[in-house]
Amino acid sequence: MxxxxxxxxxxxxxxxxxxxxxxxxxxxxxxxxxxxxxxxxxxxxxxxxxxxxxxxxxxxxxxxxxxxxxxxxxxxxxxxxxxxxxxxxxxxxxxxxxxxxxxxxxxxxxxxxxxxxxxxxxxxxxxxxxxxxxxxxxxxxxxxxxxxxxxxxxxxxxxxxxxxxxxxxxxxxxxxxxxxxxxxxxxxxxxxxxxxxxxxxxxxxxxxxxxxxxxxxxxxxxxxxxxxxxxxxVLESMEPAVQGESLDSELIGRVRLEPGARVERSRIVGPAVIGAGARVADSYVGPFTSIGADCVIADSEIEYSIVLPRASIEGVRRIEASLIGHDVQVTPAPNTPRAHRLVLGDHSKVQIHDRT
Structure with a gap:
């Protein structure tokens, strides 16, 4: 066959x-x-x-x-x-x-x-x-x-x-x-x-x-x-493994740190996987999240999401139910009242919550 x-x-x-x-x-x-x-x-x-x-x-x-x-x-x-x-x-x-x-x-x-x-x-x-x-x-x-x-x-x-x-x-x-x-x-x-x-x-x-x-x-x-x-x-059935470094951090449940991954002063709640060469610092990574290779997650919170390789998320609270592509940069917006500044690809979907 x-x-x-x-x-x-x-x-x-x-x-x-x-x-x-x-x-x-x-x-x-x-x-x-x-x-x-x-x-x-x-x-x-x-x-x-x-x-x-x-x-x-x-x-x-x-x-x-x-x-x-x-x-x-x-x-x-x-x-x-x-x-x-x-x-x-x-x-x-x-x-x-x-x-x-x-x-x-x-x-x-x-x-x-x-x-x-x-x-x-x-x-x-x-x-x-x-x-x-x-x-x-x-x-x-x-x-x-x-x-x-x-x-x-x-x-x-x-x-x-x-x-x-x-x-x-x-x-x-x-x-x-x-x-x-x-x-x-x-x-x-x-x-x-x-x-x-x-x-x-x-x-x-x-x-x-x-x-x-x-x-x-x-x-x-x-x-x-x-x-x-x-x-x-898939993450539900994943076996935990720590092949990277965890410094002053809390790993809870089924967490996999791939080789070269580094977690500093952060809380990771599994099931979750942190990819090879990725760095997580001063952040929270929640359940059902896959962080790709060579990503940077700093001073941020994310859960129930997929982050593709080499993306960076810095100073953002909070991200959930998201798919973030290769080499994407996610940062806080300038503190401009009542305004949004967007750079979006074709066929994108954006949900914006305006606080009143």
């Missing part, structure tokens, strides 16, 4: 972070979310991996390399434009050959990995297998309608009027039968080749398509709220 990981796309819901960084490389507990998927694929016993990349290909390739760090053999497949999941299968035809494969969306996060899913597929050998989970607003996802016996009746991509609350999780398993389906597709109303249409093509022609409804944790980390929630979940 091979694996196909999709790591293209523009990440519009994570802008402005993704104006300058691939969404799959935004870190969760100081590790890119893509890496969790690669580790899950390797743990399932898969070695041959194709990664579909787009405009951020250079960044993805620099981070993953040849895959040997994960026990994988990586082939990069260039997608000139984000034309749909089925289009990714289409351009990967030569790489995949006639092998079975698992397709994994690179910005998805699944607790417990995919080893059981892969072994179950290999034992039963359906033509395709989809994973489903119940969601509050299925209009944002591919949606499945099931027969009373649990068989898959129909699939629809991001419907305005969903027929169920069962959303497709970003892991799909296929035999070579899917290539015939993909070759027959026409672009949807979104202008994309939809994987849901390919699976529907298989269903309509009598191929064996199975579904499994999962009850474990799954997230599409496409927006800030979901990134923070996944960060919280």
């Amino acid at each position: 091979k694996a196909l990981v999709l790591a293209g796309g523009s990440g519009t819901r994570l802008r402005p972070i993704t104006h300058t960084s691939a969404k799959q490389l935004v870190p969760v507990a100081n590790k890119p979310v893509l890496f969790y998927g690669l580790e899950a694929i390797a743990a399932a016993g898969i070695r041959e991996l194709g990664i579909v990349v787009g405009d951020t290909h250079a960044e993805i390739e620099a981070a993953v390399g040849d895959g040997s760090a994960f026990g994988l053999e990586v082939t990069y497949l260039r997608q000139e434009a984000p034309l749909g999941l089925a289009h990714a299968v289409l351009i990967a035809r030569d790489f995949l050959g006639d092998d079975d494969f698992v397709m994994y969306l690179g910005d998805n996060f699944i607790v417990g990995g995919i080893s059981d899913i892969v072994s179950g597929f290999m034992a039963k050998k359906p033509d395709a297998q989809i994973m489903l989970t119940r969601v509050g607003d299925p209009r944002q996802f591919g949606v499945a309608e099931l027969h009373p016996d649990g068989g898959v009746k129909s699939l629809e991509e991001k419907p305005q009027h969903p027929k169920s609350d069962l959303a497709l999780v970003g892991v799909y398993l296929f035999t070579a039968a899917v290539h015939e389906a993909v070759a027959e597709l026409k672009p949807s109303w979104r202008g994309e080749l939809e994987i849901t249409d390919a699976i529907q093509w298989l269903i309509d022609r009598g191929y064996h398509v199975e579904s499994t409804t999962i009850t474990g944790y799954w997230k599409d980390t496409g927006n800030v709220e979901d990134m923070l929630e996944v960060n919280r979940l």
